[in-house]
Amino acid sequence: MALWNRDWKLLLASLVGFLLIAILAIYEDIFMLIFGFTFADLLGRAKSKWHIASGIFGMAVMFLIVFLATTNSLALVDSQVLVPMMIIQLVFPVLIYFVEKSKNLQNELADVNTQLVQQEERQRIARDLHDTIGHTLTMIKVKTELTTKLIDRDPSSVKQELNDILATTRTALKQVRELVSDMNFVSLQTELLHCQQLLQSANITTTIHNHCPKIVLSSVEETMLALCVREATTNMLKHSQAQNCQMQIHCRNTQYTIAIQDDGIGLEQKGLGNGMNSMKERMRVLQGYALFEGDTKTGTKVLFSIPIQDGKEPLT
Template sequence: MLCKPLHINNQQGLVSCIKIYPKEQAKQYLIIDVVSIIILIFIVLSSNSNLPVIAKIIVLITFLTAFYVALWYRDWRLHLATLTGLFSVAIIGIYEGSIMLFFGFTFADLIGRAQVKWHIASAMLAIALMFIVVLWVETGELFKIDDPIILPIMLIQLVFPVLIYYIEKAKNLKVELATVNTQLVKQHERQRIARDLHDTIGHTLTMIKLKTELTTKLVDKDPPRVKGELQDILATTRTALKQVRELVSDMNFVSLESELLHCEKLLLSADIAINISNNCPKILLSSVEETMLALCVREATTNILKHSQAKSCIVEIDYFDPIYTLNIIDDGIGLENQGLGNGLSSIQERMTILQGTATIDNFTNGGTIVSLKLPFQHYRKEPLK
């Protein structure tokens, strides 16, 4: 929402706000609503109709109050505000002419956001009655229309709430799907961690167990060999500890920005020049998405260090609505002698969890390009749990 600071308490740091206009609607509707209201006020106050000035002001205040309430609520208050607003439009139409019924669009748009279907139906009936009454007063005959433009205006206003209702329903469904997707991502990540524990730590602990059993049998028969086996057990234990630390590190949030800086230092230390271009720094990914992308960048950088023989690397981050794209390009030997192994399966698995894609291919100017594409669904960060 758009807020206006009223008072700041230096001790408590509280800022009072007035709701002015819904933030999520400002991009599409704010200018239209402001222009429409200004035009309405100008026409009504400057007209020579029989409606007294004080009555004009009261009607306009009623219209604006109803509009403001309808902006912020979806329950019975929206319904009541809509009916009140349409009544004020009908009064204006009676005194200023039926063409003023055009301003019924202000409420026809908001009607479709009601939570109860009968609110929408009754408001649509109110729109029809508004047109019938105003035209009856203007022409003196029921269902007579002098201005042909009035009929399409009425029909569009009647259809508008239904269209808005299904658009809002689709938006809500998209939000619910995004929530479910986030839960699926977390579930897949838990499964991945369990798989990693089984494949890495489980294997290492099995080795420690077997070597310990062997050492127990050899302690009396072959003491010199026991010393070597104990050294192997110590080395294997250190490996297990390292694996646990890596798994714990993977479970924590990894900042994409910090990972890019880390990769930059690694590549520079290997005499590989790197250029990072972030063309959408203000876009906020969810913590799960950012962590997954950071780990993909880490694996791609590892591949460059181990296999590419590159002299330079470029990282490009772009946003092409609604796709968030991260490309990692090197000028190395490409894929001719390497195939598509080298960690790509792990990168693809992470991007698949996010419902994104990961591709690796030879770059047009030589070298390799790893392209990560992610459908952008979130607008604020959510902490990993």
């Protein structure tokens, strides 16, 4: 019933339920009152505090009517059981109300976090546009202005400048495609297998060990991790000079972790333009972190770790 609209209809259903239970308790068995927990739970899911208060009052009236009608036949032992049960039932709707309110707040917080992640990703894309395509378009503008000046003074150089403009335009088109690709959902499992194929085609023996394949990640988390794995793989291909690579996925202490280890030359020989800041930023958006360590003896180890969010249960 989708709990109807959680309005006066829910209150009415609870009051009718309490009335039926009172009748059954008087004419059948007084311990039928235990079924009041069902309607107390229903009452606690109402949106209005006034409806909950009215329902609790109706519940108290139910208990009063039953006790007055069964005073003569009610044993002392029965009253010792029923009185605590009555108190618990009266408090139960309030407890359910706060539990439901807490769940709603958690859902709202999750929605806000998702919006923040999306906003962070928009800002990252804006920076990428400025740093890559903006720079490329500036080059095209400068080259075009230069070509305009050379048409009259040095026609022989115009062809070379036009070829440069064409090459730069192709670069810009490639950058746009890469950015669009980054904005789409990327499967982590697919990206891991793709990176394994790339590394092995470069004669880097690669093994993948997934120790928690049943953990469910959100699409944003999965895409961010996949892009970080892609960036780390690109760096390895460009800089590591490695022969072996291991990728391991672990779930420890509420953390989902991907560790990538190679036996290359380590970080010391690598330049600064290897995308480390981009990977760290993606992990920070997910409230996680990225670590990089290594030297010429042990190679490079890259670690991506994000918290496993509440409510993400392993698949059965």
